Amino acid sequence: MAGKSSTCVGCPNQAACASGQSSAPDPAIEEIKARMSLVKHKILVLSGKGGVGKSTVASQVAMALSGGGNVTGLLDIDVCGPSAPRMLGVEDMDVHQSGSGWQPVWVDENLCVMSIGFMLPSRDDAVVWRGVRKIGLIKQFLKDVNWEKLDYLVIDAPPGTSDEHITIAQCLNQTSNVGAVIVTTPQEVALLDVRKEINFCRKAGVKILGVIENMAGFVCPHCGNSSEIFVPSEADSVQGPSAVLRGAEAMAKKHGIPFLGRIPLDPKLGIASERGEALKNSLALQSLQSAVQNLRINCKGNT
């Protein structure tokens, strides 16, 4: 295994190597532990597939938590596709450095955000980085950003299970009150990858706080009729208390993990995230609030 085998001896990347553990202690870990000791709950937002609405859910969850009076940070570790600055409506802001580290961008008194998106010369610039550089930046985000005292740090990860995920799990596992939320859509093609994400969390030792099913049906704003745009998977179907459970709820039950709720496809949610605003007066709002309430309860149970 890289970082451990005899061929790794002398490699300058051993400390950052995501494929294995270096025998040398990583000096960044103590600094990360110190910084993260001020953060009560760390919530890693994951998805198996791209485009299922993970960043939308992460940013709306962060806004809902902060709107409820909790001091909340959103950390965007999707280095190659950062969207947090836009989704929180602070795209034009800059990150400043002070004696105590990088200052996150404060959206309001209860919500702050950090993303590589703030450091790119233009929004069209691409970040083309190899794993080692991404790993270095993620560690810097954890140790060098002046997060201060937070009730929640919501971490928006890229889709899949790669270097970024291994790094963040390894770093956060050195701290306490860490959990993951997995975002998916209802159909089998998305759930297939969620099962891999569940396995990743179990191997990495990250507790799963729950699954959110996004884009779960479309309620027509004209007539109020509900239509299923993505047919929910039947693979893990199981009889629930009043009806047959399908899609992500059935899968969560089968794997013994909490189901936080489903959020419908809602044009107002798409518009809110494009404009960088919190969702208001919308069909999806109640669903989002209920999922956030379940998440809060599960975070408390994880302390």
Ligand SMILES: Nc1ncnc2c1ncn2[C@@H]1O[C@H](COP(=O)(O)OP(=O)(O)OP(=O)(O)O)[C@@H](O)[C@H]1O
């Ligand atoms: N429930 C919803 N209703 C309407 N639009 C939604 C909903 N969820 C997400 N969207 C829209 O779908 C698009 C993709 O969402 P988002 O960028 O959050 O996905 P992602 O899973 O983070 O993607 P990536 O793979 O790039 O990380 C966005 O335009 C977003 O506004």
Ligand code: SF4
């Ligand atoms: S559900 Fe279909 S038919 Fe009914 S208002 Fe919406 S778009 Fe029209």
